[in-house]
Amino acid sequence: MEIQDREFFVLLGPSGCGKTTALRLAAGLEEANEGGIYIGERRVNEVAAKDRDLAMVFQSYALYPHMSVYDNIAFGLRMRKHSKDEIDKLVRDAAATLGIDELLKRKPGQLSGGQRQRVALGRAIVRRPQAFLMDEPLSNLDSKMRVQMRAELVRLHRELGATFIYVTHDQVEAMTMGSRIAVLDAGRLQQVGSPQEVYDRPTNLFVASFIGSPAMNLLEAEPAQVAAQDNSKKAGARAGGVDVRLPAGLANQLKESGASSLMLGIRPEHLGLNVTEPAATFDGQVDLVESLGNEQHVTLSLQRASVIARLSTTERIEHGSSLQLSVAPEHVQLFNAATKERIGP
Amino acid sequence: MRSSGLAQRWLRRLPSYALLIVCAAILLFPVYVTVVFSLHPLAEFLQEGAPSLWPSWEWNNYFASGEGVSDTPIGRFLFNSLVMAVVITAGQLITATLSAYAFAFLRFPGRNVLFVVFLATMMVPLEVAIIPNFQTIQWLDSQFVQRAWLSWTNIRFIDGYPGLVAPFLATGFGTFLLRQYFLTIPRELLDAAEMDGYGHIRKLMHVILPLGKGALATLAIFAFLQAWNQYLWPLLVTNDPDMRTVQIGIAAEAKDISRINVAFAGTIMAFLPMLLLVVAFQRYLVRGLFGGSVKG
Amino acid sequence: MTAGMPARRLLPRGVREFLTALPFLLPSMLLFGVFVFYPLGKSVYLGFFISNPFRTRQIFVGFDQYRDVLTSSDFISSLLVTATFTLYTVVPAIAIGTFLAVISNQKLPGIVIFRTIFSSTLAASVAISAVLWLVLLHPSIGVLNDGFDAVGLSRVNWLEDGGWAIGERATPWDMFTAWFIDPNWALISVSLATGWMNIGLFTVILLAGLQTIDEELYESARIDGAGRWSEFWHITLPMLSPTLFFASVVGTIFAFQAFGQIQILTQGGPVDASNVLLYSIYTTGFEAPFRVGAASVQALGLFVIMLVLTFGQFRLMSGRVFYR
Numbered sequence: 001m002e003i004q005d006r007e008f009f010v011l012l013g014p015s016g017c018g019k020t021t022a023l024r025l026a027a028g029l030e031e032a033n034e035g036g037i038y039i040g041e042r043r044v045n046e047v048a049a050k051d052r053d054l055a056m057v058f059q060s061y062a063l064y065p066h067m068s069v070y071d072n073i074a075f076g077l078r079m080r081k082h083s084k085d086e087i088d089k090l091v092r093d094a095a096a097t098l099g100i101d102e103l104l105k106r107k108p109g110q111l112s113g114g115q116r117q118r119v120a121l122g123r124a125i126v127r128r129p130q131a132f133l134m135d136e137p138l139s140n141l142d143s144k145m146r147v148q149m150r151a152e153l154v155r156l157h158r159e160l161g162a163t164f165i166y167v168t169h170d171q172v173e174a175m176t177m178g179s180r181i182a183v184l185d186a187g188r189l190q191q192v193g194s195p196q197e198v199y200d201r202p203t204n205l206f207v208a209s210f211i212g213s214p215a216m217n218l219l220e221a222e223p224a225q226v227a228a229q230d231n232s233k234k235a236g237a238r239a240g241g242v243d244v245r246l247p248a249g250l251a252n253q254l255k256e257s258g259a260s261s262l263m264l265g266i267r268p269e270h271l272g273l274n275v276t277e278p279a280a281t282f283d284g285q286v287d288l289v290e291s292l293g294n295e296q297h298v299t300l301s302l303q304r305a306s307v308i309a310r311l312s313t314t315e316r317i318e319h320g321s322s323l324q325l326s327v328a329p330e331h332v333q334l335f336n337a338a339t340k341e342r343i344g345p
Numbered sequence: 346m347r348s349s350g351l352a353q354r355w356l357r358r359l360p361s362y363a364l365l366i367v368c369a370a371i372l373l374f375p376v377y378v379t380v381v382f383s384l385h386p387l388a389e390f391l392q393e394g395a396p397s398l399w400p401s402w403e404w405n406n407y408f409a410s411g412e413g414v415s416d417t418p419i420g421r422f423l424f425n426s427l428v429m430a431v432v433i434t435a436g437q438l439i440t441a442t443l444s445a446y447a448f449a450f451l452r453f454p455g456r457n458v459l460f461v462v463f464l465a466t467m468m469v470p471l472e473v474a475i476i477p478n479f480q481t482i483q484w485l486d487s488q489f490v491q492r493a494w495l496s497w498t499n500i501r502f503i504d505g506y507p508g509l510v511a512p513f514l515a516t517g518f519g520t521f522l523l524r525q526y527f528l529t530i531p532r533e534l535l536d537a538a539e540m541d542g543y544g545h546i547r548k549l550m551h552v553i554l555p556l557g558k559g560a561l562a563t564l565a566i567f568a569f570l571q572a573w574n575q576y577l578w579p580l581l582v583t584n585d586p587d588m589r590t591v592q593i594g595i596a597a598e599a600k601d602i603s604r605i606n607v608a609f610a611g612t613i614m615a616f617l618p619m620l621l622l623v624v625a626f627q628r629y630l631v632r633g634l635f636g637g638s639v640k641g
Numbered sequence: 642m643t644a645g646m647p648a649r650r651l652l653p654r655g656v657r658e659f660l661t662a663l664p665f666l667l668p669s670m671l672l673f674g675v676f677v678f679y680p681l682g683k684s685v686y687l688g689f690f691i692s693n694p695f696r697t698r699q700i701f702v703g704f705d706q707y708r709d710v711l712t713s714s715d716f717i718s719s720l721l722v723t724a725t726f727t728l729y730t731v732v733p734a735i736a737i738g739t740f741l742a743v744i745s746n747q748k749l750p751g752i753v754i755f756r757t758i759f760s761s762t763l764a765a766s767v768a769i770s771a772v773l774w775l776v777l778l779h780p781s782i783g784v785l786n787d788g789f790d791a792v793g794l795s796r797v798n799w800l801e802d803g804g805w806a807i808g809e810r811a812t813p814w815d816m817f818t819a820w821f822i823d824p825n826w827a828l829i830s831v832s833l834a835t836g837w838m839n840i841g842l843f844t845v846i847l848l849a850g851l852q853t854i855d856e857e858l859y860e861s862a863r864i865d866g867a868g869r870w871s872e873f874w875h876i877t878l879p880m881l882s883p884t885l886f887f888a889s890v891v892g893t894i895f896a897f898q899a900f901g902q903i904q905i906l907t908q909g910g911p912v913d914a915s916n917v918l919l920y921s922i923y924t925t926g927f928e929a930p931f932r933v934g935a936a937s938v939q940a941l942g943l944f945v946i947m948l949v950l951t952f953g954q955f956r957l958m959s960g961r962v963f964y965r
Contacts, residue, residue: 029536031654050542062533066555075551076541123537364744369758372741372840375773378784382776395787440668447665453658459666466677468951472898472919473944474680476687476926476937481675515672545661574766576901577919581927592768596905599772605782612772616765623764624757631849 008157008164010178012171014210018187019167023133026165028052039130050079055124059136061116063108063123069095070104073122080127094126097159114145121156131163138173150176171211175199183207205263205340208333214268214297217307220337221264223254237334239264240304244280247329250344257336257343265333268297271309271325278326282307286321300325376616383407383609390605406610418586419611422594426615428506429579429590430572433513437568438561441519446549448520449527450535460524466517471578474512479581482508508582509590513572519564522633526560527553563629566622570630573619591615681944687937702934710938718913719921722806722828723897726917729832730839730899731892735885737836738843743877745844746851756848762841767834767901774834775906800907802826803914827907827915834902839895843888850884851877890950897947918943 003009011019024030025037028049037044044052055076063072073094077087095101098118108116117137124132137153138146154177157164168174174181175195183190183198183206191203202208208216219239226236226243235251237244244264246254254262271282287306288299291313298309298317309325317323334343382390384400447453448460471478486502489495502508530553538548554561579590589597595615598608623630652660688706690699710716741759745752765773777785778799786796804826805819858876867875878885900919903909909916909924916924918939926936 024536027536027540029539049539054540056537056540058533058537060531060533062531062537064534064552064555075538079542079547127541358749361744361747361749365752365755368741368744369755372759372762372837375770375777375837378776379773382782390782395782395784398784440672443665444669447662451658451662451665453662454655455659456662463669463673466673468948469677469681469944470894470898470947471676472900472922473940473947474677474684475922476933476940477680477683478676479927480683481680512672512676515669515676517673520669545665570764574768576767576904577923580901580904592766592901595772596768596901599775599905602781608772609776612769616769616773619764619766620761623761627757627760627845630763631845 003163003165004180006161006163008154008166008177008179010174010181011165011167011184012174012178012181012210013169013184013190015169017184019169019184020135021187022184023056023135023165023167027054027056027133053130054133055127055129055131056133057120057124057135057137059139061108061120061137061140063116063119065108067107068104069100069106069108069111069119069122072108072119073104073126076123076127090126091122094122097125097156098122113141114149117141117145117149121153125156125160128160129162131165132160134164134166136168136170137166139168139170146173153177171213175211183210185210201342201345202265202333203342205335208265208335208342212267214308214310216333217266217268217271218335219264219266219305219307221262221334222260223262237262237264239280240302242280242282242302244332245329246279246332246334250332250334253344254334259336259338259343261337262343263335263337263340265335266307266327266331268308268310270327270331271307271311272327273311273315273323273325275326275328277328279329279332281324281326283322283324286317286319286323289317289319298323298325379609379612383606383613385606387603387606390602403606406606407614418589419591419594419598419607419614421587422589422591422611423614425506425509425588426573426591429509429575430569432506432510433572434565434568436510436514437516437519438565440515441523441564442549442554442557442561444520445523445527446545446553448524449530450532451545463517463520466515467521471512475577475581478512482511482582485511502582504583504585504588509579509588510572512578513568513575516564516568519568522564523557523560526557530556559629559632562626563633566626566629567633570619570622573615684937684941684944687934688941690934692931692933706934707938710935711942715913715921716939716942718806719916719918722913722915723917725825726828726832726835726899726915727893727896729829730835730896731889734836734839734892735843735888738840738888739847739881739885741840741844742847742851743873746848756844760841760845760848762838763845764841765838767838767899768905770834770838771831771902771905774830774837778830778833778906797826799826799830801911803828803911806914807912825914827911831899831902831906831915834906835896835899839892843892846888846891847881847884850881854880890953893950894947897943897950918946 011022013019021030025032028044028047032045039052039054064075067075070091073091074087077090082090091104092101095104098121100115100118100122103111103115103119108119111119117140120137138149141149150173153164153166157177166173166177178195180192181195181198182192185206191198191207193201198207199211202211202216205218209218221237221239221244224236224238224243225233226238226245228234228245234245235255236246237254239262282300282302284300284302284306286298287301288297290297290299294313296311296313296317298311300307300309300323307325311317335341336343378398381398381400382396383406384403385396386401386403386405389396389401444463448456448463482502486505486508489498489500489502500507502511534552534556535548538552543551574592575590576592576596579593583589583593586594586597591611592615595608595611598604598611601608689701689703691702691706692699745756745759762770775783777783780798780800783799785799789796802825804823806825806828854877858880859872862872862876896917898919899917900923903915903917903920904923907915909920913921922936922939922943925932925939
């Protein structure tokens with residue numbers, strides 16, 4: 001895994017996937033059993049944490065409860081042989097950047113969650129390191145504060161022009177902030193790419209199901225000859241008795257892959273009521289309608305599975321009624337059920 | 346209306362208070378008698394029959410020159426006890442903090458085995474080991490007397506502070522107590538300090554110790570109380586009256602009827618500081634009794 | 642730290658980690674080695690030897706001394722005295738401590754003062770409590786006998802009457818009845834001084850135990866119509882049982898470590914009426930003829946007994962008090 005300079009790089013994965021370990025390895029808090037860790041051209045496996053020129057923001061903020069905000073921010077500088085005046089200036093600059101100059105005399109116990117978060121950031125930025133390592137820094141905030149701090153972090157990243165390495169299990173954070181995302185699962189790297197790439201073209205079933213909310217619909221399917229628009233038989237797939245027409249390119253790649261059992265992936269927003277020239281149409285009964293105000297999530301039970309669709313609220317959909325949902329050919333994604341890998345571009 | 350309700354409430358509480366006061370009076374009766382006795386002149390004890398249960402305000406036993414405490418070795422005894430208790434407390438705090446830090450935060454092979462060994466020391470009370478320990482102290486003392494390269498230090502183990510404190514400077518109980526507390530300190534605090542370039546010693550000084558004050562206080566109270574109240578070991582390693590601790594001192598005086606008034610004053614003076622300590626730090630004491638698991 | 646960097650590379654990680662931890666552990670390890678583990682081994686070794694009266698020669702006797710000392714009537718008798726002493730100092734003190742803890746656990750203004758008074762005796766050392774009780778029990782100046790005179794009770798020779806522990810009894814039955822009708826006042830005296838100290842300790846322990854009992858249990862009992870007594874018997878006592886057990890084990894271990902109060906009040910006498918095990922170790926090893934080997938054997942006996950008690954504590958209490 002390679003992280004570019006000045007990048008906002010997000011490590012995303014479910015808890016226990018090894019993302020925090022990866023971060024701690026980078027920080028030098030943990031020793032690698034094998035493999036190399038490089039910063040620039042320099043191998044840093046043997047370099048102590050303090051000499052790697054990194055700063056870390058912890059999930060619990062790790063503020064020292066017995067020190068004032070000022071002392072918390074100055075703590076790291078005191079080890080680096082700065083003069084008193086210099087420390088004072090740096091601390092005040094950092095506090096001003098984060099808008100916490102008023103709080104310098106307080107103890108962490110007297111601060112709100114968001115303020116603590118800022119102090120934790122202040123402690124990191126005051127040292128002006130090459131890179132910032134952040135371990136789920138927003139997970140202890142309430143949802144409103146989290147949205148605010150997301151914007152703040154993006155602004156900070158732009159202002160500081162430093163590399164951010166950011167660990168989270170929250171895909172919204174990853175999608176909104178990251179310039180690139182690395183998806184991890186069970187200690188293995190699954191995919192690296194821009195947020196849009198990862199969303200549009202997940203490389204395997206794990207990434208497909210992990211990214212996106214509501215999650216991508218995944219239906220068991222197998223390759224089949226299906227009737228095309230002109231009633232000729234063409235290579236396609238069949239999922240739960242429903243024929244799925246594929247674009248020519250994808251059909252070819254399916255043939256080349258030689259896969260015998262498939263998973264068919266469709267994003268909920270790609271299922272619609274009036275799709276022209278649909279690849280497939282699913283008939284079913286409405287099981288559940290969840291309205292979010294601006295959109296509604298409709299669960300449709302099919303013969304052997306169910307799918308979720310994201311529809312606009314202009315359609316009135318009744319619970320228990322029967323419904324037809326269709327998908328356009330370009331929005332059909334295929335995965336090899338055996339290898340779990342993506343088939344197609 | 347209101348005031349009569351209040352009066353009624355107090356009336357209802359009266360039996361409870363009466364019971365509490367009677368119990369307190371019975372429990373403190375020996376203390377009361379000793380206080381009274383410590384304020385009697387010696388003559389009161391030499392006459393026929395028991396001394397009066399009302400003090401005759403003979404403050405000389407405590408203050409005045411002549412037969413008073415300030416003039417007798419009891420002042421010296423108190424000083425010896427203080428030195429012994431302070432050194433033992435400081436020693437236990439240092440050794441236990443260091444080892445608890447290692448057991449709580451460092452990863453090293455054999456850690457669990459070693460921790461069990463530390464815990465096992467709690468099962469060997471000093472009383473079981475007095476004979477070999479006394480021989481060890483005797484041997485050390487003879488080395489410091491006989492060997493030219495040691496004797497210039499004037500360190501004595503028999504009739505000296507080193508001998509009084511040496512066996513008590515390490516503590517399995519204290520290590521356990523502090524480790525349990527240290528484990529509740531979030532690891533991230535230490536990681537943050539490490540990122541900032543703080544080594545083990547600095548982490549200990551700037552992060553662990555300020556956060557572990559409560560646990561350290563608990564250990565300090567225990568160590569001090571135990572050291573101050575020590576009896577058997579000081580009896581063994583001191584012969585010189587000048588090196589006696591206050592416990593040995595008052596016991597010796599109490600056996601001598603001609604100095605018994607001074608013994609009573611000394612008893613009160615030895616008891617009082619511990620009483621204040623226990624009253625002031627009772628919640629730490631409770632925490633310690635339960636191995637640090639009760640929030641005081 | 643830069644100097645440490647090559648070492649970081651050269652040595653295997655385990656060795657490096659151990660070397661980092663060593664300075665933290667070494668002070669304690671050295672002290673434990675010298676004053677805890679070495680003495681245990683040395684005691685076993687000393688037990689193999691007897692010294693002649695002038696201590697000029699050590700004679701190897703192997704396990705003979707272990708057998709002789711541990712089966713001697715002196716050892717058995719001091720065990721019996723220690724057991725009785727334990728009973729005298731633990732049972733009444735726990736009962737009183739429970740009572741004091743319960744009555745000072747009410748919600749009343751100023752109750753803290755009483756809690757403090759009731760737990761204050763724990764600050765007393767054995768020497769202090771021995772002197773405090775001397776004023777009550779002393780043969781000439783003790784005030785308790787005067788009080789007995791005043792209410793028409795017969796005077797008691799507190800410190801010098803060994804009661805059942807003195808003299809031969811014709812049959813075991815005589816010995817058993819003597820235990821009740823001929824009190825060992827000397828042992829009772831040292832027990833009073835010890836039990837008084839324990840009351841404070843037990844009150845503290847039991848108050849802590851009481852405070853862990855959920856208030857709702859009492860409230861629901863009150864709704865069910867329980868009175869004070871049935872509250873105590875059906876809620877307090879059962880909920881307190883682990884704490885009571887813990888207190889009794891602590892008290893037992895203290896009883897086996899008792900020394901100062903005996904040395905001050907009775908010197909183990911009269912004859913051996915109050916000669917508990919530790920006092921016997923002391924007189925055997927540190928008074929002429931300095932039978933160091935025999936004293937070591939007794940000390941090991943004490944160790945084994947206390948080990949069993951401590952293990953019993955860990956076994957029975959695990960999860961209840963210590964690691965709650």
